[in-house]
Amino acid sequence: MEPVAVYLHIPFCQTRCGYCDFNTYAGVQQFIPAYVDALCREIEQVAAAAPAPLAGKTVFFGGGTPSLLSSPQISQILRCLSSNLDLSGCAEISLEANPGTVDEERLAGFLEAGVNRLSLGMQSANPAELSILDRQHQPGDVQAAVAAARNAGFANISLDLIYGIPGQDMDSWLKTLRAALELLPEHLSLYCLTVEEGTPLEEQIKNGSVQKPDDDLAADLFTAALELLNQDGFERYEISNFAAKRGGLLMTCAHNLTYWRNQPYLGFGAGAHGCADKVRTANVKPIPAYLSAVTSGKAKVFPAGPAAENIHCQSDWEIIEETMMLGLRLTGEGISARGFQTRFGRSIESLFPRQIQHLTARGLVEWDGETLRLSQQGSMLGNQVFLEFVGNRPPPDFQ
Amino acid sequence: MRTDKIRNFCIIAHIDHGKSTLADRLLQMTGTISDREMTEQVLDSMDLEREKGVTIKASAVRMLYSAKDGESYELNLIDTPGHVDFNYEVSRALEACEGAVLVVDATQGIEAQTLANLYLAIDSNLTVLPVINKIDLPSARPDEVADEVGSLLGFPPEEILRISAKEGINIDQVLEAVVRHIPPPRGDENEPLTALIFDSHYDPYKGVVAYIRVMQGSIRAADTLRLMAAQTDVKPVEIGIFSPNMKPTERLTVGDVGYVATGLKTVQECRVGDTFTSAATPAKAPLPGYRHPKPMVFAGIYPVENDDYSDLKDALEKLQLNDASLVFVPEKSQALNFGFRCGFLGLFHMEIIQERLEREYDLDIIVTAPSVEYEVVTLDGAVSRIDSPAQLPDEAIIQEIREPWMNLQIFTPTEFYGTVMDLVTKRRGSYKSQEYPAPNRVQLNFEIPLSELIVDFFDDLKSRTKGYASMDYSFLEYRPGNLVRLEIMVGGEPVDALTAIVHKEDAYHKGQRLVTKLKDIIPRQQFDVAVQAASGGRIISRANVRAMRKDVLAKCYGGDITRKKKLLEKQKKGKRRMKMVGSVEIPQEAFMAVLRLEED
Numbered sequence: 001m002e003p004v005a006v007y008l009h010i011p012f013c014q015t016r017c018g019y020c021d022f023n024t025y026a027g028v029q030q031f032i033p034a035y036v037d038a039l040c041r042e043i044e045q046v047a048a049a050a051p052a053p054l055a056g057k058t059v060f061f062g063g064g065t066p067s068l069l070s071s072p073q074i075s076q077i078l079r080c081l082s083s084n085l086d087l088s089g090c091a092e093i094s095l096e097a098n099p100g101t102v103d104e105e106r107l108a109g110f111l112e113a114g115v116n117r118l119s120l121g122m123q124s125a126n127p128a129e130l131s132i133l134d135r136q137h138q139p140g141d142v143q144a145a146v147a148a149a150r151n152a153g154f155a156n157i158s159l160d161l162i163y164g165i166p167g168q169d170m171d172s173w174l175k176t177l178r179a180a181l182e183l184l185p186e187h188l189s190l191y192c193l194t195v196e197e198g199t200p201l202e203e204q205i206k207n208g209s210v211q212k213p214d215d216d217l218a219a220d221l222f223t224a225a226l227e228l229l230n231q232d233g234f235e236r237y238e239i240s241n242f243a244a245k246r247g248g249l250l251m252t253c254a255h256n257l258t259y260w261r262n263q264p265y266l267g268f269g270a271g272a273h274g275c276a277d278k279v280r281t282a283n284v285k286p287i288p289a290y291l292s293a294v295t296s297g298k299a300k301v302f303p304a305g306p307a308a309e310n311i312h313c314q315s316d317w318e319i320i321e322e323t324m325m326l327g328l329r330l331t332g333e334g335i336s337a338r339g340f341q342t343r344f345g346r347s348i349e350s351l352f353p354r355q356i357q358h359l360t361a362r363g364l365v366e367w368d369g370e371t372l373r374l375s376q377q378g379s380m381l382g383n384q385v386f387l388e389f390v391g392n393r394p395p396p397d398f399q
Numbered sequence: 400m401r402t403d404k405i406r407n408f409c410i411i412a413h414i415d416h417g418k419s420t421l422a423d424r425l426l427q428m429t430g431t432i433s434d435r436e437m438t439e440q441v442l443d444s445m446d447l448e449r450e451k452g453v454t455i456k457a458s459a460v461r462m463l464y465s466a467k468d469g470e471s472y473e474l475n476l477i478d479t480p481g482h483v484d485f486n487y488e489v490s491r492a493l494e495a496c497e498g499a500v501l502v503v504d505a506t507q508g509i510e511a512q513t514l515a516n517l518y519l520a521i522d523s524n525l526t527v528l529p530v531i532n533k534i535d536l537p538s539a540r541p542d543e544v545a546d547e548v549g550s551l552l553g554f555p556p557e558e559i560l561r562i563s564a565k566e567g568i569n570i571d572q573v574l575e576a577v578v579r580h581i582p583p584p585r586g587d588e589n590e591p592l593t594a595l596i597f598d599s600h601y602d603p604y605k606g607v608v609a610y611i612r613v614m615q616g617s618i619r620a621a622d623t624l625r626l627m628a629a630q631t632d633v634k635p636v637e638i639g640i641f642s643p644n645m646k647p648t649e650r651l652t653v654g655d656v657g658y659v660a661t662g663l664k665t666v667q668e669c670r671v672g673d674t675f676t677s678a679a680t681p682a683k684a685p686l687p688g689y690r691h692p693k694p695m696v697f698a699g700i701y702p703v704e705n706d707d708y709s710d711l712k713d714a715l716e717k718l719q720l721n722d723a724s725l726v727f728v729p730e731k732s733q734a735l736n737f738g739f740r741c742g743f744l745g746l747f748h749m750e751i752i753q754e755r756l757e758r759e760y761d762l763d764i765i766v767t768a769p770s771v772e773y774e775v776v777t778l779d780g781a782v783s784r785i786d787s788p789a790q791l792p793d794e795a796i797i798q799e800i801r802e803p804w805m806n807l808q809i810f811t812p813t814e815f816y817g818t819v820m821d822l823v824t825k826r827r828g829s830y831k832s833q834e835y836p837a838p839n840r841v842q843l844n845f846e847i848p849l850s851e852l853i854v855d856f857f858d859d860l861k862s863r864t865k866g867y868a869s870m871d872y873s874f875l876e877y878r879p880g881n882l883v884r885l886e887i888m889v890g891g892e893p894v895d896a897l898t899a900i901v902h903k904e905d906a907y908h909k910g911q912r913l914v915t916k917l918k919d920i921i922p923r924q925q926f927d928v929a930v931q932a933a934s935g936g937r938i939i940s941r942a943n944v945r946a947m948r949k950d951v952l953a954k955c956y957g958g959d960i961t962r963k964k965k966l967l968e969k970q971k972k973g974k975r976r977m978k979m980v981g982s983v984e985i986p987q988e989a990f991m992a993v994l995r996l997e998e999d
Contacts, residue, residue, distance in 0.1 A: 007958055009957060022957075062957050191953045192949070192951075192953050194952075194953055215948065215949055216945070216948055218949055219948035219949040222949065239951055239953075240953055259958050259960070267957065267958060271957075272957060273957055273958045273959045273960070275958065275960070280960070282959070282961070310961075322960060322964065325960075325963075325964065325967065362925060363925075379951070380949050380950070380951060381925065381947065381948075381949070381950045381951065382950070382952070383950045383951055383970060384950055386967050387967045387968075387970050387971040387974065390964055390967045390968055390971060391967075391968045391971050
């Protein structure tokens with residue numbers, strides 16, 4: 001079995017941000033020790049149920065706020081992982097952290113435990129914007145956190161930024177970008193604020209207390225960012241992701257590349273998603289339900305663990321459609337014709353002739369016979385491209 | 400069975416007053432159908448009918464009933480369609496009867512179609528047997544309703560039957576009353592055959608099955624029959640009765656209700672209202688009242704994907720097999736490509752066809768705004784009929800445009816008098832007269848252009864009167880109107896399917912509203928799209944749909960691909976309902992937007 005990426009979901013937060021619709025919970029940190037034990041138990045059970053020994057190529061602690069866990073807790077999880085999966089080829093262990101929850105000692109502990117990549121939720125350098133987002137940290141906390149991480153020895157740091165925040169203008173956004181670049185991160189993620197259904201932010205916009213973000217302004221902000229980051233030596237390799245070069249190496253996130261290349265990954269923790277052996281899984285979301293499922297339940301057929309509530313077997317056609325939808329997000333490498341042919345035994349052109357022709361004519365994709373990738377405009381209008389590749393019937397000669 | 404032991408009758412009622420439920424009970428009570436076989440409302444066989452709660456097609460069924468006088472009777476129940484669009488079919492079904500059971504809801508009382516159907520029944524010289532239904536409901540007011548009905552019919556209120564079809568209360572009294580009060584059929588078995596076709600359906604094995612009532616003479620299975628209006632001879636595949644399913648017989652005689660399986664391929668060859676006679680000894684004259692029902696409302700139906708054109712054609716042909724009133728001819732629109740101009744009896748008929756195409760045939764279709772048929776007089780004096788605004792000739796050569804006007808009856812509680820008057824005058828209607836057929840109820844008679852009726856008029860009436868008013872309408876005449884063409888351009892291209900014919904005084908205002916609406920309805924595209932309205936060679940309004948600059952899902956959170964995919968599939972579904980016009984995607988709603996200009 002090919003090595004898998006491992007995602008570990010840490011659903012705890014100090015407070016819940018108004019825009020967030022992830023599976024996170026505030027004020028239940030007393031469950032953390034039990035949760036860490038449950039994670040370990042889930043890992044053991046899934047590994048035991050695997051048809052062959054598992055190898056991990058990346059590990060990612062996502063949340064929520066994984067930095068709320070202590071370094072012994074992180075260490076406990078990683079030790080459990082390495083005794084159940086072969087991690088000898090694992091080059092990247094990422095952890096998401098909120099500025100303001102970490103100091104040098106804690107970070108050194110994480111590094112000691114094995115974490116080698118830190119992803120900091122900087123979001124903005126403007127206090128008013130941070131407050132609209134309900135973020136608990138101050139701009140200064142980011143500088144402090146990065147400095148602490150560097151001192152502790154982290155050589156791979158990523159910063160998350162959000163644009164399209166209500167009230168944000170070009171000036172403020174450029175200030176945020178410059179502040180981020182001054183910290184010399186290896187990696188940047190720029191996410192457009194999406195007003196998700198059922199979030200407090202949506203409610204605030206509905207009742208008029210917060211101004212609705214403007215799509216056209218967001219487009220302007222992003223375009224300006226592209227230019228600035230390009231000047232600063234960053235390479236855009238995915239719709240929202242940018243990597244710097246260190247020693248000739250592009251510092252991409254190997255873990256996230258696994259998703260976009262539609263390669264296998266296992267998800268552990270409440271609400272975590274996994275995909276391996278042509279099966280997509282999703283765990284139960286609430287923490288108590290997860291704890292009891294893992295404590296009392298048994299692993300189901302691999303890769304479904306004891307807490308899996310959705311288990312979906314993928315057809316070959318679905319895998320192909322998802323490979324297109326995900327692979328096209330990779331603005332740099334795109335989808336390689338040869339790689340596609342090797343994986344599926346069919347050429348891209350034979351399966352999607354109409355789509356390729358149509359999207360090329362609209363100037364949304366570039367196709368040279370070897371690689372299919374988004375054009376500059378296509379990368380702004382990605383959905384217009386992706387939706388051409390989902391929900392189609394397989395061609396009649398597809399078996 | 401001797402003719403004097405036959406009773407042919409129908410049940411007439413306003414929508415939802417319980418006609419079908421009563422029919423069900425009669426079938427059960429006479430043992431025509433066992434309780435086990437009893438699916439609710441057997442007579443309405445189409446799903447759509449059940450959902451819309453109305454009967455679209457009539458049917459007939461023979462019941463055998465042992466009456467309290469010790470005699471056995473043959474009761475033929477003829478079910479009639481329950482909507483004004485199908486008035487002609489109703490009138491033919493009534494011709495096949497001697498009596499009508501008039502069902503009136505004990506909670507609602509008399510409604511517009513109670514009256515409309517009653518007048519039709521009286522025109523057909525039927526004996527009317529009033530029945531008050533739903534007496535089990537707490538809000539029932541049977542005494543009041545009996546007084547209303549009694550004074551309307553000149554019938555002693557205390558003799559009016561009070562029943563609950565739903566609960567099976569007093570159903571036996573209905574059967575007894577049918578036998579006692581409705582006269583047996585008249586006619587002479589020895590006369591040359593005349594049999595009225597009052598309905599038909601298409602059967603893949605037996606061809607068109609005509610539902611008939613023998614008025615004079617008799618039919619043997621082996622006879623060659625002649626359709627007098629169509630002037631064709633047919634050798635029946637079989638003849639028979641409905642009990643309730645088709646059951647072949649050797650003979651149908653005067654007074655009988657049954658069927659003739661003709662082997663004909665389309666219902667157009669064997670129309671409702673036509674007369675069967677014997678080819679060997681034909682009758683001198685057909686039965687009176689044959690009419691070729693004319694479509695009143697027209698709309699274009701186009702496949703969303705051009706590739707589906709032939710599937711759409713097949714589907715329309717199949718629907719037409721059973722629906723002689725549906726007409727369609729191929730139509731080419733610059734905007735929508737190849738499709739069909741379809742004619743319907745009314746808006747309700749149009750909705751049924753649209754839904755059946757979508758549901759039963761799984762087609763993605765665009766239906767353009769409905770239009771009436773205009774008469775256009777050109778300067779050379781020539782008169783032509785057009786059923787689509789796109790067909791309107793150059794304004795420079797038009798002398799006059801005439802539009803169809805209707806007689807409109809609205810029946811409403813008197814408290815809504817003002818709002819009804821307001822609705823009709825706003826829509827260019829004019830008041831003619833009023834009647835008070837029941838206490839606190841008024842029937843208002845108007846004349847109104849049909850084009851004003853087909854645009855949500857009924858919905859508007861219902862909402863203004865809290866659902867209490869009902870209406871009926873019939874064709875009056877063509878009248879000249881001050882009408883002009885309102886043209887819409889999207890991305891600089893005129894979109895013929897968005898063209899409308901409007902009253903000149905409204906053109907400016909409607910043009911502006913339409914452009915504003917379209918600007919909101921047409922989603923942002925990859926480039927700027929101009930939306931313009933023009934009338935009389937002048938641009939009267941313009942708006943811009945700005946180019947979409949950003950449309951991309953941000954984060955692939957923790958590998959949750961399913962959710963992303965769902966969002967994309969939803970977005971794609973929305974796109975499926977859009978039509979590429981030039982390089983602009985226009986949603987289905989845009990083609991209907993012209994209808995909804997008075998709202999909000």
